[in-house]
Every structure is written in structure tokens, then in C-alpha cells.
Amino acid sequence: MVAVMKILILLVVILIFQVISAGAADSIYDIPLKDIDGKDTSLKPEQGKVLLIVNVASKCGYTPQYTALEALCQKYKDRGLVVLGFPCNQFGHQEPGTDAEIKQFCSSKYNVTFPMFDKIEVNGANRHPLYVMLAGKNSPFAGDIKWNFTKFLVGRDGKILKRFNSPVKPDAPEVIQAIEAALTLK
Numbered sequence: 001m002v003a004v005m006k007i008l009i010l011l012v013v014i015l016i017f018q019v020i021s022a023g024a025a026d027s028i029y030d031i032p033l034k035d036i037d038g039k040d041t042s043l044k045p046e047q048g049k050v051l052l053i054v055n056v057a058s059k060c061g062y063t064p065q066y067t068a069l070e071a072l073c074q075k076y077k078d079r080g081l082v083v084l085g086f087p088c089n090q091f092g093h094q095e096p097g098t099d100a101e102i103k104q105f106c107s108s109k110y111n112v113t114f115p116m117f118d119k120i121e122v123n124g125a126n127r128h129p130l131y132v133m134l135a136g137k138n139s140p141f142a143g144d145i146k147w148n149f150t151k152f153l154v155g156r157d158g159k160i161l162k163r164f165n166s167p168v169k170p171d172a173p174e175v176i177q178a179i180e181a182a183l184t185l186k
Contacts (some may be wrong), residue, residue, distance in 0.1 A: 010070070028158045029145070031129045033117035036087075036103045041117075046087060048156050049080045050182040053134065055088040055122045057095040057148040058105045062178040065149050066110035068170035072179070079183045080156070083114040086130070088122050091147050095119060122150075155182050
């Protein structure tokens with residue numbers, strides 16, 4: 001009877017582990033996302049490209065960084081850079097709008113053409129799995145996001161290369177240098 005119980009417990013533990021593992025993404029490209037229009041998506045279409053992932057907000061002192069983000073998108077898109085915007089309302093409630101309002105704001109005020117996504121949380125108990133990968137304990141750049149417009153540079157291989165905090169502008173020399181270095185790697 002004891003042996004049967006041990007086997008049952010072992011099977012339950014294995015089953016629980018498999019369920020937990022199935023929910024965890026193996027790579028940044030496998031994480032389920034929703035785009036700004038609410039459609040299910042992922043970063044799979046961007047595989048093999050250099051990604052600049054940014055948590056954005058419409059009513060922040062750093063909001064004008066949208067201009068430089070769009071300029072980077074235009075300048076480097078033919079070489080393989082993709083800028084990705086993830087609205088977040090966790091910092092001073094500076095992204096209070098709906099996804100439709102955010103999309104309208106970004107296109108009308110800053111002519112944003114790069115992909116925008118559904119509003120997410122980047123810290124805390126409800127941290128989106130993308131940000132668990134970018135800033136969680138297993139990230140090379142672990143630690144809570146401090147404010148809006150924190151930028152992560154991801155290489156063509158899906159590895160996180162750099163983290164730039166909010167005050168670092170998208171067109172700052174260190175960002176440009178890191179992007180150009182990542183774009184030259186195949």
C-alpha cells in the first residue's frame with residue numbers, strides 16, 4: 001500500500017511539473033501576447049531580428065521618446081531592427097487609456113508605425129511573462145522596472161543584450177552603438 005501511494009504521489013508531482021512547464025515559454029518568441037487591437041500574437045514573426053522592447057506611456061515626461069523610437073524604427077528596419085511598444089499603467093497611472101485610445105494617441109501625435117501591444121504589467125504579482133523573461137530573476141538584467149520607457153535590446157538569437165533605463169534616450173550614443181553592434185551579428 002505504501003509503495004502504491006509513493007507511485008501515485010510521484011505521478012502527481014510529474015503531472016504538476018509538466019503542467020507548469022507547459023505554461024512557461026522556452027524563448028521570448030513563444031510568449032503569448034495580444035497586439036494593440038486585442039488579437040492573439042507572439043514575437044515569432046520577429047525571430048531573427050534585433051528587438052528593442054519598451055514599456056511606454058502616453059502621459060509621461062518621457063513620452064516624447066516616441067519620436068526617437070519611431071526614428072530608430074525607420075532608420076534601421078531594413079537592417080532588421082524592430083521596435084516594440086508595450087503600454088503600462090503601473091508608473092504614476094500615466095497610461096490610463098484603453099488600447100484604442102493609446103493606438104489613436106500614438107498614431108496621431110507621434111506617427112508611430114512600429115508594433116504596439118495590449119497594456120500589460122511589467123512588475124509585481126501580475127508581471128507579464130515577457131517581462132518575467134526580460135527583468136525576472138533569471139534575466140541577465142534582473143530587477144524591477146523603475147519607470148516608463150525602460151528599453152531592452154534583444155539580439156537576433158533571442159538573447160537579451162542590454163537594458164537601458166528611462167532617462168537614456170533611444171537615440172543616445174550608447175543605444176545606437178548597441179543596436180548597430182547587434183545588427184552586425186548574424
